[in-house]
Amino acid sequence: MDRPEGKTGIIGWGVYIPRYRLKASDIAKLWGFDPTTPSSLGIHEKAVAAVDEDSITMGWYAASSAIKRAGIKPEKIEAVFVGSESKPYAVKPSGTVIGDALGVSRKRLTTDLEFACRAGSEAVRLVVSLVSSGTIGYGLAIGSDTAQANPGDVLEFTASSGAAAFVIGPAEDAAARFEAVVTYVTDTPDFWRREGSKYPMHGEGFTGEPAYFHHITSSVNLLMEETGLRPEDFDYAVFHQPNGKYPLRVASKLGIPKEKVLPGLVTPWIGNTYNASALIGLSKVLEEAKPGQRILVAPFGSGAGSDAMSLIVTDKASARVNEAPTVEDFLSRKTYIDYAEYAKSRHIIWRNWG
Amino acid sequence: MGKVFVAGVGMTKVGRIFNKGYKELAMEAVDKALNDAGIAVSEVDYLVVSSAFSDSLLNQVDISSILAQEMGIDVPAISVNTGESSGVAALEAALNAVRAGKSNTALIIGVEKLSEFPSAKINSSFSHVLDYEIEGIRGIAPINYAALLLKEYMKRYGVKRDDIFQWAIEMHKRAEKNPYAYLRFALDLDKARNSQVISSPLTLYDVAPLADGAAAAVLVNEDLQTTIRTQPVEIVATASATAPPIYLRNDMLDMLATKKALERLRTTVKFKMGKDIALQVHDSFSIYGFLALEELGVCGRGEGVKAIGDLQYLNVGGGLKARGHPVGASSLYALDETVLLMRDSFSGLRYDGDAALIHSISGAENNAWLALLKR
Known part of the structure; x- marks a missing residue:
């Protein structure tokens, strides 16, 4: 039986990983964890979004790379779904900001999705459904987070920041x-x-x-x-x-x-x-x-x-790899920061704002 | 005084049981124990429940009445709590009831359900087995005392850190053969040595994992003993003692409560301690396992490490260390395993001795309980 999703594919993809890295050993040292804790979690270091980055800025970057790889005009995109559990605004869609910043068609479906770590994945499913039903031609599915962790909780070793985005459209043009x-x-x-x-x-x-x-x-x-x-x-x-x-x-x-x-x-x-x-x-x-x-x-x-x-x-993927920064590019682009810089960047330090 | 026998035993698998509540765990153990004995629930005329943290973690005071309701019986039902040693205390309460003629068929249930909560909460509750007003508010937990004892033990007897891991290694060997055990995997020195420091010098594998579990046993009097289908194992005597807190002891390596309980047990019953006796000792931390062996006279002071390799019938289920430590149920697991061993149906072991001893303590040995079994 032909599955409807068979009519669709990933046309372009893009990611964003912030430059800054905090070593897991620094976290272990600060909070008095056993030095073997990072290796027991299989974690060396984590990406830290800078003080002026959030899930919207990162999501925008990833999406713009996805559009570049897709090689389509942004106006052809008719849906923007953003999966995040770290929205900068509790009320106000991230997708509207990203969509307008990208120049996506205003005749679009847009919403933010929340399902812990898989809202971005559900965004993919939704766009796949819309494309396969013929409702839209192309859609954008974004997963973006500046994940929070209680300082000193074991979660702090891994909770990090990054984004990925996919332009999804007809299978014939898919990577x-x-x-x-x-x-x-x-x-x-x-x-x-x-x-x-x-x-x-x-x-x-x-x-x-x-x-x-x-x-x-x-x-x-x-x-x-x-x-x-x-x-x-x-x-x-x-x-x-x-x-x-x-x-x-x-x-x-x-x-x-x-x-x-x-x-x-x-x-x-x-x-x-x-x-x-x-x-x-x-x-x-x-x-x-x-x-x-x-x-x-x-x-x-x-x-x-x-x-x-x-x-x-498909045979279309390899030609699109170098149309935008690759994951390897982001993995090798890094600057180490200490816990204090991390605490500042991730707003862990409470201070009065004027 | 009439004799009292264990007619049936039943255990659930120890571990993090996420899909069952404490009542389901308890009922599973009860069903097994009653089936084992061939006794109907309606024949139970006395219920003793042992659970160390039902109040603080399950929000359930008077858990024995609630479990009696769950079983649909209207018998006298009491809850027993002596911390980690609650299981043997419950056994004594049931034993006394049968001996006093208040019960013909007494049911004992040990149940603990800890995995509902994050470990910070569980560890906090666990530390309340110590004196809260003195130790608790200062942030002292049982593990900190165990770490001090281990340091002193190694220093005094020239025992090496690696030697202490023998306890865990031996316990894991036993747990591998115990279908009810939590940590059913082999442990080698390398793995133990490289495990996380929990409270220096104690590492992960020196510490018994707190876990969920339920164990039940049915006691019957002499008249009923002939009607049950299992090979009867007699509860000959129990004995217990409390002792001053560890910081008031002249020698912190003395297990004063254990010593006193043993003296009391010996006044009521004669038995021979030796390397060939079936023995269950309390090993919430490996150091307590060694200290208990030495205090009970199985081997000399500082000789636990040398002795452990010869102790075939020690903690046959893997001890608290590897079977797991469902606190209020732990020493009832020890009881059930020992009863099965004496019926020649545990871990494929054949035990020829006629006596077995169960040892259980709470906290930094605030109390000690002993039970002597014979067949």
Whole structure:
């Protein structure tokens, strides 16, 4: 049976990773963690957005790169969806700012989505649906976050900043076409931030087995069941990357060798960019994959849900890689800062403003 | 005084059980214990429940009445709390009831459900087994005392840090064979040595994991003993003592409560301590395991490390260390494992001895409880 998502594909992709990096060992030292904590999480350092960056600025940058790679005029884009759990405004859409700044058509659908780390992934699904139904020609799905963590919480080692964006349109023009997409969602309270609360809470070990692992294995198994695909049919696998260890463990549970996961694994060097996490991983894979190769992407968001997507790379991808800064460019562009600079940049220090 | 026997035992798997509440865990253990004994729930005439943190973590005072309601029985139901050693205290309460003729068939349930909460809250509650007004408000937790004891122990007896990991390594070997254990994996020295420092010099593998679990046992009197289908194991005696806080002891390596409880046990019953006895000692931290072996006379002072390799029947389920520490249920797990061992149906072990001893303490040995079993 032809799946509607088969009519669509990723036309262009783009990412943004802030320049600044904070070493996990600095966090361990400051808060008195055991020095082995970073390695137990598989994290070396994390990307820190500068004081004048937020999920809108980063989302805009990623989206402008995606449009460059897509090679289309911004006016042709008829939807802008932004997935974030760190919106600069509680009320006021990020998508309107980004859309206008990009020069996207004003005859557009625009909304911000929230589903912990997988709202960006749901944005992808929504644009895929709109394109496949013929409602729109092209749409923009963005995942962007300046993730917060309670200072001294284990989450602080990984919570970082970054963005990824995709122009999604007709399969004929795609760098990678969608083969199938499925979603698995339950009510699972593994991670949350209450209204008015500055930092999220999490259920420690509960974020693992009943949340991350259960949902990703469920969505991926559902995908395999519906498509008849098997783990060995995929050349790459990209999972949500809350730390450097979970993606490898979930791969092993699914019978996917780690060699297929490592190319898209970026968390050890930039941290968990939340809504951009798996999507930056996917972008990195798109920049190295060969035509015909099949990519499994399974983002996860707490609360909880996971999407499993199968994508097939086309011969159009490689020519678009150098149309905008690559993931590798961003990974190698870095300046180390200390905890004090990080605290200032991420507004951890409270001060009066006039 | 009539004899009292364990007619049935039942345990749930220890671990972080996210999909079951405490009642479900308790009922699972109860069903298993009643089935094991071949006794209907309607025959239970006395209920003792042991749970250290039902009030503080499950918001449940008087958990025994609530569990009696859950089972649909209207029997006398009491809750027992002596901290980490609550399980043996509950066993004594049930034993006394049967001996006093107040009960023919007493049910004991140990249940703990900790994984509902972040570890900061669990650890905070766990530290309340110490004197809150003196130790608690100063931020002292049991682990800090254990770290001090370990430092002193290594210094006094010239024991090396690596030697202490033998405890965890041995316990993990046992847990691998225990279907109910939490940490069912082999541990090697390298892994133990490189684990996180929790309270220097204690590292992760010196510490028993706090966990969820429920264990139940059915006690019957001598008259009923002949009607049950399992091989009876007798609860011969229990004994206990409290002791001054550790900071008031002349020697912090003395387990004063254990020593006193052992003296009391010996006044009521004769038994031989040795390396071949089936023994369950309290090892919330590995150092307590060694100290208990030495205080109970299994080996000389400072010789625990040398002795442990020969102790085939020590903590057969993996101890608190590797079976896991569902606090109020822990020593009932020890009881159930020992009963199964004495019926020759645990971990494929064959135990020829006729006696077994269970040891349980709370906090920095604020109390100690002992139970002697015979077949």
